[in-house]
Amino acid sequence: MIALSFPTAGPPPPVLEIIWITLPLYLLILSGYAAFRWRYLVTDGLGALGAFVVRVSLPALIFQAIATPREGVGFEWSFLLGYLGASFAGMLIGRAIMRRAFDQPPAISWVFGLGMSSSNTGFMGFAITSLVFGPEAAAAFAMIIIVESAIMVPFAMVAANVAASPQADWKALAVRSLSNAARNPLLLAVALAVAARLVEFTPPEPLERAISMMAAVAAPVALFAVGGTVARFPISGAWRRSIAISAFKLLAHPALTALAFWALPGVSPGLAAIGIANAAMPMLSLFPLLGQPHGGEQVCATSLILSTAASFLTISLLVGYLA
Secondary structure (H helix, E strand, O other): OOOOOOOOOOOOOOHHHHHHHHHHHHHHHHHHHHHHHOOOOOOHHHHHHHHHHHHHHHHHHHHHHHHOOEOOEOOOHHHHHHHHHHHHHHHHHHHHHHHHOOOOOHHHHHHHHHHOOOEOHHHHHHHHHHHHHOOHHHHHHHHHHHHHHHHHHHHHHHHHHHHHOOOOOHHHHHHHHHHHHHOOHHHHHHHHHHHHHHOOOOOOHHHHHHHHHHHHOHHHHHHHHHHHHHHHOOOOOOHHHHHHHHHHHHHHHHHHHHHHHHHOOOOOHHHHHHHHHHHOOOEOOOHHHHHHHHOOHHHHHHHHHHHHHHHHHHHHHHHHHHO
């Protein structure tokens, strides 16, 4: 077991200082929200903006993070297993809460459980953790993407579809979900970077600089896209469910992650802090779209908006403790 005593360069920063550090990030989110809400930019452009982040800049960032050797920064199975265990437990607990406390149908309960245990890693998680924790954030980001994109989302979607149509062929659904995950640009970037690391491939300097330039714009563009995504959806009246989902995501998910890292041996303190901070992010930005086929789009959208707004305070407090 490890003690969660994270390295610091002196006393923990005051909360106001941490808020001052995270404020520019949330101003980018607010800018994106205003630009699309008040139609300074057309909503059709949001898809292209998100596609650029997911298909170009984040893969470049992942490749750079994994393929470039950094002293003390590497792949940790204990971190990956701990984050997976905490997230999977959170999804099961969240689903049970939605079923028992709110009497939600089985299918949408799986989607709600996924939202309560999967973070907005690509658009917010890396942007915030890289600013606060430095180079280790990129390695943690790559491992968390594997957990969420290759395991959590496919499993939850198959479970929700089987719950909605018990006669459905779950094996075919699983193959289709895994096939979609295999084509995920972020996971492909992980595989390519690992291969480059194994064969000790070093990109020529012009290519390396181009990759670095693409990676550098990932965080600001992603945060701007978060604001645009939030602006697309209206707030519904499903307050009790939305507050429960948001509170679980922002508070219980990071608590479960901290517990998992404490219980597992071998998780480095620096990566543990980054993993806990990432678990405290709002739910994945696709949450409303995942809930749409099962009639939960409004609850999912309201939860996304509430958790994104509340995370300014909760993340600032948590990062102030961890940093």
